[in-house]
Amino acid sequence: MQHSSRRIALGQMAALFFGSSIVMEGCGPSHSKDSIDKTEKSLKTVHIPSGSFPKAPDGVSFGDGVKTGAKVRSEYTNGQLCCQEIYLKAKQAGPPPHLHKELDEVMRVVEGTVHVLVGDTVTALKAGDWHVRPHGLVHTFWNASDQPALCIDLYLNQDFLSFFEEFMRIMNQLQKKGLTLESNEGQKLNNALLAKYGIEMFPEQFPPIIAKYGLTM
Secondary structure, eight states, X not given: OHHHHHHHHHHHHHHHHHOXXXXXXXXXXXXXXXXXXXXXXXXXOOOOOTTOXXXXXTSOOOBOSSSOEXXXXXXXXXXXXXXXXXXXXXXXXXXXXEEESSOEEEEEEEESEEEEEETTEEEEEETTOEEEEOTTSOEEEEOOSSSOEXXXXXXXXXXXXXXXXXXXXXXXXXXXXXXXXXSHHHHHHHHHHHHHTXXXXXXXXXXXXXXXXXXXX
């Protein structure tokens, strides 16, 4: 049962952040994470046009073809922070409950209402609201309304956009071998990725949330 719940949780993570219109490989302006010089105090001006999702050096990007995707990359800020936009359809579940051992998050709701769970506390965030989630706390979020929602998730202490891009590379690697994330190799690669970024998942907490709020995955 626990193994099954974990597979469902991983599938939901992929569906939420990568969607059905994934830009898996491509070309265009790239910025190497290794080139970040955290001792450099001056930042370069970067313009990210609306609807665009800056890619990794190898062209990997992620998004759902609507609004979900990377925005401010870590290399733009000398490793101080990065962020992405997250688009939630009506009644859409967010990621499985999880915690970050190092990463702190700041969310701002741009459109609609987003419910956020931290520990046992649920907070409804309306457009214009901000929410801070320190590391070490189990959390998730979802859209319980009948209207879509858009939020910005800002990540501190870690280049978390690279987590999603590394996940994309794993999916590409598995696809070329005719394997899935549920395969032994897929599970091994994904577990190593979660450990690398200090993420612990609690998929057993997911079904009650989905049932209570009538969410879809």
